[in-house]
Amino acid sequence: MPLSNAERQRRYREKQKAKKPVAYLKKEAQRKRDAYIPSHLLTPDALKKRREELCKKSKRHYKKVKRVQNETIEVAGPSTSSTLIVKLPITNVKKGKQVRKTYRRSLRTAYKKNSELSDKNIELERKNKRLQKRIERLNKKKPSMMLTSTDAEDADISSMDSEAGISVNEMTPRSKTRTEVNSLKLDRKRAAQVRKKLLLSNTVLHSIQSSVKQKKKKGIKSIWSGLISKYRCSSALSRSLGINRKKVSALSKARKGKPMSEQVKHKVIEFLEREDNSTTLPGKKDTKTTNKETKQKHVLSDYVMNLYEKFKLENPTIHISRTVFYKLRPPHIILADFANRKTCLCSKHQNLALKIKGLKNGGLRCSKNPDILIKVFPTNKEILEQINMLESTAIKFTQWKRVPDGTKMRFKEIEETLPKADFCIKFDKDLAEFRDHVDRVHTQYSELKRLRENLPENEVLIWMDFAENFGCVSVEEVQSAYWNAAMVSLHTMVVYYPASKDNRIQSYVAASDVLSHNAVAVYTILNQMIGILVEENPNLKRIHYLSDSPTSQYRNKTIFQFIAMHEEEFGMPARWNYLESGHGKGPCDGLGASIKRAADNAVKQGKTSIQSADDFMEWARRARESGSKVKYIFYNQEDYDISEKFLSERITPIAVKGTFKIHYVIGNGINEVYSRVTSCYCNKCIVDISTSACEGYTLNRLVKDTATSGVVEVIEPLESSEEGETVEGRNVEEEEEELNKHTIELDKLSKDTWVAAMYERKWYIGQVVDIDENDKEVQVKFMTETGRYGESFKWPKEDDIIWIKLDNILCIILSPPNPSGKRIKTYTISVNELKKIEDLAKTPN
Incomplete structure (x- = not known):
């Protein structure tokens, strides 16, 4: 009989193994290594087979080791008459590994057994609960019949239900299904099919019964008006649920109102x-x-x-x-919540709300909203009568006030207690001011709404505001860069066009590395903005400006002069509207926030790196290309310096009396402006105020200094009358004498004005930074002396800025100090100014 291929190969391997055993074994080992497939590349079945073979091989190896350990070795001694036999056990060098494997195997067995017992325990608990539920049903039906869980386990379920006399309606859906299927006596296959359908039906019915018991009429109507009515199953369903069919059908269908357009x-x-x-x-x-x-x-x-x-x-x-x-x-x-929210920016509203809160705590029944209070009580007399009827003799309340905090003045909430009589006097005054404040707020918004809706052709409205500076950040930056990050100044503007335009609103943002937020920056921005608007519409006839009311930025003598010379410089007249203090928020604030958020997101996503204003404009250019509708303007330090030089040479305006009360300014030639407490855009005023019969306009004439004349004519604001306007002139000496009185009027001061002031019984010079018209306080940035006799000054390394009372200002320095020096700039004032300050400092208040 011929040999098979397998048999021939086997005999050849045995021949090679006997002929060259070492070489054969080495070659065989190499072959196995080459043919080995890693476990992660095997299929699940092949991996399982390999593991079974390894397990069998390990078992054979352990049996062999155990057998060897039990064998003995006979050792022959010296040639004597007797033979010594010694039994030496062969130790296993891998005994430690064997012990660990045995331990792991035992641990796996214990875990497996524990898991099985846990599953069994869960099953027993489920069975126990099921039996307890059956006992509970039996006890509800027959209280005298008390079964234990052991009795219930031995009893037959079907017989238990029938013996207990439980009705079909009181069974659970599963028990009811089992009883019905058993009563049909179907074969096993057919019973399984019927059981599923019956279980679904009984479960739905049980759910509906529960809803009916809870009186959910809406659910009942929705069930009855659907498929039940279509297939005429109403009677059968009413019998199953125990509901009167006529009663349900009498319920009106749910009415659906008209959808809101x-x-x-x-x-x-x-x-x-x-x-x-x-x-x-x-x-x-x-x-x-x-x-x-x-x-x-x-x-x-x-x-x-x-x-x-x-x-x-x-x-x-x-x-x-x-x-x-x-x-x-x-x-x-x-929603708004007065006297309790951190977003209220109006000090008048907030302080009055805090007073009302104190009155409510004292027993007064009134609204905590100040606006509602003045509507409920049209006059102050009515609310004061209610306060006098309170039982408490003193009123305790809190107020936001500027108080000293170290070297600075900060706004803090201060608790006060006043006698009832003193509180009524203060509350009467505050309430009268608040009524005027609310009237101005409503008037400004209503008039500006009228302007936007009826904006004439070839006129535009520019709503503007300075946003908080954008802090340049990077995704990954060193510590020094974090603490010395650059800032970008942002000035947001929203331009409104007439209704005939397709795009009525356009947003602009002016970015710069110049961080000064003053009238010079505003002029620099508007100078470029007007050029853009004229390029878009060469027939532009008038520009209406709208802003909030900070004196350092918009409501000051420089802007008034800008409005006066607007027509001469730009070829069109202008009007400036100011919102009431504390109520200047608008679309510009949202625009600034969205722009900064978009730039932050671009930096976080690694799309750009903004380290300066130039980088910001580069990002803005790419944003425009990507579809952003916001347009951007850029100005640098050179543009700012040019504007500052122009304004200092050409514009030398005189402060207008009552500046803090002005909310509407209209240019009237180079040296005159009309002002009004509130804006007016009636049908006549919106065209020309000279043809209007509206009252309240005040003429303010401004005359700038010239090189050929030493006389400056200043026109005090005079109310217009039917007979005409009268003016009154004064020379420089009279004006200087008024400005340098010991008691300075608040209207005479503006940002960057040089003043001399007393602080801790010593006089200093500095520049005005901010003005608080409510508390009549001025924030001043002071200089330090460098000369022996106080003739020269310099700016300190750290800014020395504090709030002082208006009475502490000695005088206004008309001739600003002259700077000198290259490395450290020092400033000197004239001898006359120095003598005047010293004389005023010696004069008692």
Whole structure:
């Protein structure tokens, strides 16, 4: 019989093994290594087979080792008459590994057994609960029949239910299904099919019964009006549920009201986002994301109930309930909460709200909203009578006040207690001022709303504001870069065009590395902005400006002179509108926050690195290319210096009396401006105020210094009358004498004005930084003396800025100190100025 291939190969291997055993074994080992496949590359079946073979091989190896350990070795001694036999056990060098493997095997066995016992325990607990539930049902039906869990386990379930007399309706869906299937006596296969359908039906019915017991009429009506009615199963369902079919059919169907139109929804949201109804939060983190859409947060300036009444008055044709109006408020518009929220920026509102809170704590029943209070009590006499009727003799309240904190003055909430009589006098005065304040707020917003809606052709409205400086950051930066990061100044502007334009609104942002927020920066920005607007529309006739009321930026004599010379320099007249102090938030704040947030996100995502204003503009250029609708303007230090030089040479205005009360300025030639306490854009004033019959306009004539004349004519504000306007002139000496009185009027001061002031019985010179018209205080940046006799001064290494009372200002320095020196600049003042300051310092108050 011929040999097979396998047999021939086997004999050949045995022959090679006997002929060259070492070489054969080495070659065989190499072959196995080459043919070895790593475990992670094997299929699950092949891996399982390999592990089984390894397990068998290990068992054979352990048996062999154990067998060898039991064998003995006979050792022959010296040639004597007797033979010595010694039994020596052969030790296993791998005994330690064997012990560890045995331990692991035992541990696996214990874990496996523990898992099995846990599953068994869970099953027994489930069975125990099931039996306890059956006993509970039996006890409900027959209290006298008390079964233990052992008795229930031995008893038959079906017989237990039937013996107990439990009705079919009281069974669980599973028990009911089992009873019904058993009664049909079907075969095993058919019973399984019927059981599934019956179980589904009984479960649904049981759920409906539970809903009916809870009196959910809406659920009952929805069930009855669907497929049950279509397939005429109402009677069968009513019998199953135990509900009167006529009673259910008598229930009226749920009424569906008319859906709210998108136009009305949009009108309500637009109303709530309007500047007079809500305030835009300026922070870049003050956002709300809804449906993957991020919007800037708004805080309502009044309660929704009052805004609802205001909406109905403005839109009498729209019929909407208060509940629907409440529901249409979007998530990014936050409710107002006076005297309790950190977003209230108006000191008059907040301080009055805190006084009202003190009155409520004293027992007065009134609204905590100051706006509602003045509506409920039209006159101060009514509220004062209520206060006098209180039992308490003193009123305890808190107020926001500027108090000294080290070397600086800070706003803090101070607790005060006043006798009732003194409190009434103070409250009467504050309430009268608050009524005027609220009237100005409402008037400004209503007039500006009228201007935007009726903006004439070839005219534009520019709403502007300085945003918080953008801090340049990097994704990865060293410690020194973090503490010395550059800043970028941002000035946001929203331009409104007439209604005939396709795009009525356009946003602009002016970026710069010049961090000064003053009138010079405003002029530099507007100089470029006007050029852009004229390029877009060469027929531009008038520009309306709108801003908040900081004296260091917009409401000062420099801006008044800018408005006066606007037509001569740019070829068109201009008007400037100021919002009431504390109520200047608007779309510019949201624009600044969104721009800074977008730049931050671009840096965090690694798309760009912003280290300076130039880098910011480069990012802005790419953002414009990517589809951003915001336009950007850039100005540098050179542009700022040119504007500063121009203004210092050409504009030398005189401070206007009553500057803090002015909210409307209109240019009238090079040297004159009309001012008004509030804006007016009636049908005549919007065209030309000379043809208007509206009262309240004041003429302020400004004359700048010239090289050929030593006389400056200043026109004091005089109310216009029907007979005409009269003016009164004074020379330089008279004006200088008024400015240098020991008691300086607040209206005479503005930012960057040089003054001499007393502090701790010693006089210093410095520049005005800020003015607080409410507390009549001035923030001054002081210099230090360098000369022996106080003739020269320098700026200290660390800014020495403090708040002082207006009475502590000695005089206004008309001739600014002259700088000198290269490395360290020193400033000197004239001998006459020095003598005048020393004389005033010696004069008692």
